[in-house]
Amino acid sequence: MNKTLKKNIGLLHLWLGLASGLIVFIVALSGSLLVFEEELDEFFNPEFYKVTEVKNEKLSVDLIVSKIQKEYHITKIERIHTFHDRERTLIITGTDSNKKDLIFAVNPYTGKVQTSIAEKSRFFSVVLDLHRHLILGEFGKAVTGISCLIFVFMLLSGLILWWPKKLKNLKQRLTVKWSASFKRINWDFHSTFGFYTFLVLLIISLTGLTWSYKWFESGIYLLADGTTKKPSAKVENPTKTDAKINDTFFYQKIFSKTDSIYKFKGDTQIRIPSDTINSLMVIKLNTEKSIPNISSMAYFDKYTGKIIKTKPYESFSNGDKIRRLIYPIHTGSIYGYPTKILAFLVCLFAVTLPITGLLIWTGRKKKKHKQA
Known part of the structure; x- marks a missing residue:
């Protein structure tokens, strides 16, 4: 040179x-x-991750959500996260009347909130x-x-x-x-x-x-799919209303329906949109795969709970598949x-x-x- x-x-x-x-x-x-x-987070905050005793039956997710909404004045539920590991807590994210985003770690067998923390106050946040x-x-x-x-x-x-x-x-x-x-x-x-x-x-x-x-x-996306346009992860909700949900097992049925669609073992997360336009999105992570972040998706009407669309991982574009691998590659969790x-x-x-x-x-x- x-x-x-x-x-x-x-x-x-x-x-x-x-x-x-x-x-x-x-x-x-x-x-x-x-x-x-x-x-590290599990080591220092075990109550956020694990329950002390595993029982035969879990409570209805809707019952736990309703209890948290009343006790903590939660005006909006944003995410509900369940895990295949029976020792894991149920994680619920919501916004209270002061517009503070809170994360709750709940014992799914008793409904007891083991710990709660403001999302922005978490050490790793x-x-x-x-x-x-x-x-x-x-x-x-x-x-x-x-x-x-x-x-x-x-x-x-x-x-x-x-x-x-x-x-x-x-x-x-x-x-x-x-x-x-x-x-x-x-x-x-x-x-x-x-x-x-x-x-x-x-x-x-x-x-x-x-x-x-x-x-x-x-x-x-351009290299993988030939286009710079990223496929949208959102699906419009067919029911145009802001009516309250009357079904006392609304979320529980969605979890059950998702498990019937995707039969692999995995952790499932419901994401509830803040607007009235988009539908409710469910992401199920396939824990049977050796590589992380392999997830399939399903969309439900946020008012009626009816299935709108399924999007298995196999149907993802090459760009989406690569994009989902970016995080585990970046953090070193890929293998x-x-x-x-x-x-x-x-x-x-x-x-x-x-x-x-x-x-x-x-x-x-x-x-x-x-x-x-």
């Missing part, structure tokens, strides 16, 4: 790294926590907001998006800078000389482990762009604990990159100052 070009790439790598270092540190650190979100938006809303989203793009360039430019001029120097670039000075160890650690983690970090960074930029998501541990370790290494990079820069500044 041209020496001048490589020097310019090195300068860009340096200054862009200094400009985005703090954001990369925050995003990588929060991302490493999110890899084991479910495990805050961590996720920090990871995606720096807790700064749309401005933070723009900053993390730009920083993610910069990080992709940093990875590619870092590989170019790491690449040895001669093959005989390759062994030196693949090892850390632990017996050398701190300055040399720091440089080796930054560049050598940067090479080893390059591919995983690149995949995590590129998949992360999906949440930052619509054009990136549209690009996925369970082996890929989770890999993603966790790689994210922790990414946390060190701005620090070791800064030390390399300050070391060079001191060297130039002494020479002067």
Whole structure:
């Protein structure tokens, strides 16, 4: 490679790294926590996930919903989440009279609310907001998006800078000389482990762009389906009324109907639209599959409970199937604990990159100052 070009790439790598270092540190650190979100949250908040005693029969979902609405002044139920695991709690999300979104973990056998928390106050809700938006809303989203793009360039430019001029120097670039000075160890650690983690970090960074930029998501659909138009997940409700539901087993029948349509073992979630236009959507996650996020959908009339449409996973477009894999790939959950541990370790290494990079820069500044 041209020496001048490589020097310019090195300068860009340096200054862009200094400009985005703090954001990369925050995003990588929060991302490493999110890899084991479910495990950590269950460890510290077991009452949110598990019941102490499993009984023969569960109460009607509608009975539990009605009880929560009365006791906690819930004006709108948004989601109801049941699980195939009989030890799991029933999770209900709703909005109270103060317009606060609350999450309830309920014992499905007794109807007792084991714990409740404001959705935005959950520790991992805050961590996720920090990871995606720096807790700064749309401005933070723009900053993390730009920083993610910069990080992709940093990875590619870092590989170019790491690449040895001669093959005989390759062994030196693949090892850390632990017996050398701190300055040399720091440089080796930054560049050598940067090479080893390059591919995983690149995949995590590129998949992360999906949440930052619509054009990136549209690009996925264009490559997979030949169109940038994303298939709508919503189906219009045929009954045009805002009449109250009189059926005392309304939600329970929907869960039962969904299980009769999709007979695989899985966790089922009812999503109730806030408007009067769209129908009620049910998502059933197939827990029999080795790869996560394989779900099928069904749509019901939000007033009568009649089935409107089924959408099994097999009918999804290629773009939708790829899009559903983005999250498990990004978080490392795609193949369970082996890929989770890999993603966790790689994210922790990414946390060190701005620090070791800064030390390399300050070391060079001191060297130039002494020479002067």
